[in-house]
Amino acid sequence: MAEFLHEFLNLKALGIETGTYVLIGSIFLLLLTGLPLAFVTGLVALIFTFGWFGPMALPLVTARIYGFVVEYSLVAVPMFVFMASLLDRSGIAKDLFNTMRLFAGRIPGGVAVQTLFVAFFLAAMSGIIGGEIVLLGILALPQMLRLGYNRNIAIGVCCAGGALGTMVPPSIVLIIYGLMASVSIADLFVAAVTPATILMLSYVAYVLIRCHLNPDLGPGLPPEEANQPWSVKLKAMKSVILPVMVAMMVLGSIYGGIASVTEAAAMGVFGVLISIIIRREFTFDLINKAVVQTMNTCGMIVWIGIGAATLVGVYNLMGGTRFVSAAILGMGTSPEVIILAMMGILLILGLFLDWIGIAMLCLPIFVPIVVQLGYSPIWFGILFCVNMQVSFLSPPFGPAAFYLKGVAPPDISLKDIYMALIPFICIQLCVLALLLFFPQISMWML
Template sequence: MSGLGLQALGIEWGTYVLVGSIFLLLLTGLPLAFVTGLVALGFTVGWFGPNAIPLVISRVYGFVTEYSLVAVPMFVFMASLLDRSGIAKDLFGGMRVLAGRMPGGVAIQTLVVAFFLATMSGIIGGEIVLLGILALPQMLRLGYDRKISIGVVCAGGSLGTMIPPSIVLIIYGLIASVSIADLFTAAFTPGTILMLLYVGYVLVRCIRDPSLAPAMPPVPPEERKTQRRDAIRSVLMPAMIALMVLGTIYTGVASVTEAASMGVAGVLVATLIRRELSLRLIHEACMQTITTCGMIVWIGIGAATLVGVYNLMGGNRFVSQTILSIDADPIYIIMVMQLILIVLGMFLDWIGIAMLTLPIFVPIVQQLGYSPIWFGILFCVNMQVSFLSPPFGPAAFYLKGVAPPEITLKDIFSSLLPFIVMQLIVLALILFFPDIAMWPLKL
């Protein structure tokens, strides 16, 4: 196969031109899916000639026909139903009552609610918007510190990246060809540690300075008893849905795809019991699911095409040899990979980062003798950082869309800095103490 002369560049300069082309086209405002697709098409024709196009298309076919990918629209649909039903709203109200007059109680219960929502859906943007509507105005009205209020909404809403059934973990499992159930098992402990670190930060800040989070007004004993009974009832249904999804996966009763379908069925039954199920609810949830999954699939197709072309060019061997030739301990090579992911996370969507980097990074990780499951947990924590990090942290823009007008993007990003530091601390802990994530798989 003969191209249009790009082979004369060699793989090293070809890599520079390819990466440079991606960033230049992104500056034009084109969506990432179109950018990767255009660059892939250009390099296919320029490097190999038009006859190579069917080889690239075969890679796309392999991506879109992956059975486990069916779990993604199921979890997105479940999240869309939760967003539109009153389940999440009642959960928030119930946790507020159970938090009582604890220092920073509303902020802490916002984080706990975010954790609950993450165990049910695994979708990030919807959680941030939902918490931005439910929790942020209430904290601001009660006189909570603005930075703490903004931080817990964005950081808590981003826990869906880490907590099973995370869509990030599912995509990682598909790309790395590892057990998604094992990824879910390994991710739960680090995700819980991250949430508890957020809670500890809020608690310490509010104990040291009570003015950051004024206490809730006292409630008469008779009313408090009724409120607690209603609160427990509002928490039970989400807890049962989460247990049905995660319990069936961890016990081996159902695969991830089957558990996702059971989760959808559970939410539908819950909305029916609550008399909220309607054609309009299902229609709106379906439309959001189509939009979200369409974005994921198109970015996946573009990135899979680009990676396929780059591998045909010999790029995977070039990158592998370059990284493995670094004269340092293997752990430093993993640290370099994490740094690359952090930098990419400041500019690209997590789906694009996964599709572009993991087909190259995961084989190197295995060659170095590390577990791809462990690296998957590192990747997910890294994507947590990318959701908050400026200049293009998606969490900030999700919240800005529903926040009061006086809250600017500058306010949001400055509020997120302590939470980014905590994410980096958890990333370092998992990097140097892998058993934090891997211990359940050794039982």
């Protein structure tokens, strides 16, 4: 079969330029058939391996797969996913939301604002996005709709707030980027803190301004709920102690240089397990469901990673990286225009592909060019994360909308969700532009 592919296709005769167009076209053509991205990239990689190098090139594929699966940094991914799965199924997030709700008061838009703060804090505990959006859709969305919030604001806050996990350390996106770009994940975490905070505060400012101009868009809590005595509020604050300690243990150990990201992830899992035991919520059913969810999520990440790593490895051996680099650098345009073109490519791909596939396919090509242009790969990693924020919300395949649709009231359609997300996508693009033109915003702490 391999000999047949080599003789019949003889892809090497096409040359690297035509071969690049055929490779990209094959990927998108196969994606239209409905095949998963992992199988598409793996199939195209095998076809080009045998069609370009011949039947003896199989070790090229196996070497790339082995190099990917033995990467030590990947161990942090299932740890953080498992931690998020435990949070999903315990009452920690619910108690945290209810506690913050007591402090929202009667300020117009107060419940939406405290939802964003809770989302930010949950992201700092786990770095997983889908589960957080589902959590907010179950906890916060019904509360805001009950209080008479404008539906677009309530939907947008849940989706945009839940997607903050892309940026807030310990973000899985940052971990994968660090792995692909061969840069310090701890430095990426430090660089992401300020941009993530700016993004969250931009959402808060948008909600407060709109609700200040029109208080009917976000009514405050009723007096009987808002005017709780301080004794009740202080008692409720007890539920915040354990999650705060877990977050400090994970991020503090990383920023303090006490533990690596992988070790901190293991500490986070241990902290959440202890918290669940202290809260008397530990059951074998909870652990079983969390483990199953972790295996499903990590299986998807690993399979997409294997397919994309193989494809990129084969393309590199074909001379593809040199061809793309020479083509981009030979355009005669300024470095700023090249970076803007990369941002445009990432935004367009984000409309159709999962972030993992985008990272695996684009970063091995883009990052060396960024470094050659004299830019910091850490700064580019922050730009990449903001791009992926946009991809989580943007139609037609924005996963945030599908996550929320699964738990939203039946009268809320996907169209309603996407329309509600437009202002938040605009905010993300504004923050992306800010980071593009003022790199020191993300680099000042390094």
